[in-house]
Amino acid sequence: MPITVPKLVQWKREGRRWAMLTCYDYPTAVILDQAGIPVLLVGDSLGNVMLGYPNTIPVTMEEMLHHTRAVARGARNALIIGDMPFGSYQASLDEAIRNAAAFLKAGAGAVKLEGAFPEIVHALVTRGIPVMGHLGLTPQFVNVFGGYRVQARTPQAAERLLADAKELEAAGAFALVLEGIPSDVAARATASLSIPTVGIGAGPHCDAQVLVLHDMLGLSPGPTPRFVKKFADLAREIALAAQAFLREVEEGTFPGPEHEYTA
Numbered sequence: 001m002p003i004t005v006p007k008l009v010q011w012k013r014e015g016r017r018w019a020m021l022t023c024y025d026y027p028t029a030v031i032l033d034q035a036g037i038p039v040l041l042v043g044d045s046l047g048n049v050m051l052g053y054p055n056t057i058p059v060t061m062e063e064m065l066h067h068t069r070a071v072a073r074g075a076r077n078a079l080i081i082g083d084m085p086f087g088s089y090q091a092s093l094d095e096a097i098r099n100a101a102a103f104l105k106a107g108a109g110a111v112k113l114e115g116a117f118p119e120i121v122h123a124l125v126t127r128g129i130p131v132m133g134h135l136g137l138t139p140q141f142v143n144v145f146g147g148y149r150v151q152a153r154t155p156q157a158a159e160r161l162l163a164d165a166k167e168l169e170a171a172g173a174f175a176l177v178l179e180g181i182p183s184d185v186a187a188r189a190t191a192s193l194s195i196p197t198v199g200i201g202a203g204p205h206c207d208a209q210v211l212v213l214h215d216m217l218g219l220s221p222g223p224t225p226r227f228v229k230k231f232a233d234l235a236r237e238i239a240l241a242a243q244a245f246l247r248e249v250e251e252g253t254f255p256g257p258e259h260e261y262t263a
Contacts, residue, residue: 072107137180
C-alpha cells in the first residue's frame with residue numbers, strides 16, 4: 001500500500017519506528033521501494049554524492065526536479081519527499097510556493113525545507129503541499145555555522161531548537177528532521193511533538209532514522225561520518241567487478257560463446 005503523510009503521523013501515535021533513505025535515480029528507487037523503505041528523500045545531498053559539488057549550496061531546482069522525476073518513475077509505494085534546495089524558498093512566499101508546487105508536479109508527495117521558517121511551512125500546507133521540517137545541523141547553513149558542527153549544545157540553543165520545533169509543528173509540518181544535535185535534546189523534542197521526528201546524527205530516541213544512501217552503502221568518497229553505519233561496502237564490490245571485467249577483456253576470455261547476440 002502506498003505510504004501517505006497521515007500514515008506517518010499515525011505511526012507516531014502507534015509508536016512504530018520507520019526508516020528513510022536518500023534516493024536519486026530510477027533503478028535505486030525500484031530497489032528501495034521493493035525492499036520496503038517507506039520514505040525516499042530526493043535530498044539535495046545529491047550535490048555531494050552524485051554531482052561532485054563540495055556541499056549542497058550549488059544544487060539547483062532544475063537538478064532536483066530532474067532527479068525527483070526519475071525517483072518517482074521507480075517508486076510505487078514509498079512516499080517521495082523533494083528537498084528544496086538553497087535559494088528556492090528564502091526570497092519570497094510566492095517563490096517558495098511555486099518551487100514547492102513544482103516538486104509535487106514532478107512526482108513528490110511532499111517537500112522538505114531547512115530552518116525555522118514557520119510562515120513558509122504554513123503557506124505551503126494551506127495550499128495543499130505537505131512539508132517536512134529540518135532543524136539542527138542544517139547543511140544549507142554551513143556558511144553560517146562555520147562548518148559541519150553539532151548544534152543545540154548549550155541550554156539556550158537547545159531551548160531555541162525546541163521552540164522552533166513546536167512552531168514548525170503548529171505551522172503544519174507533518175514531520176521534522178533533527179540532524180547533528182545531542183541525543184538528549186532529540187529525545188526531548190520527540191517526546192514533546194505529536195509529529196514524528198527523523199534523526200540523523202541525533203541519537204536513538206527519534207521516531208525514525210535517515211541516512212544518505214551512499215554513506216550507508218559505502219559508496220561515498222572520503223571519511224565516513226561517525227553517526228553513519230556502513231551496511232555494505234559496495235565501493236569495494238564495484239572495484240572488484242571492474243577489475244574482473246578488465247582482466248577478462250585483456251585475456252580475451254570475455255565475451256565468450258555464451259555471450260554472443262543472436263536474433
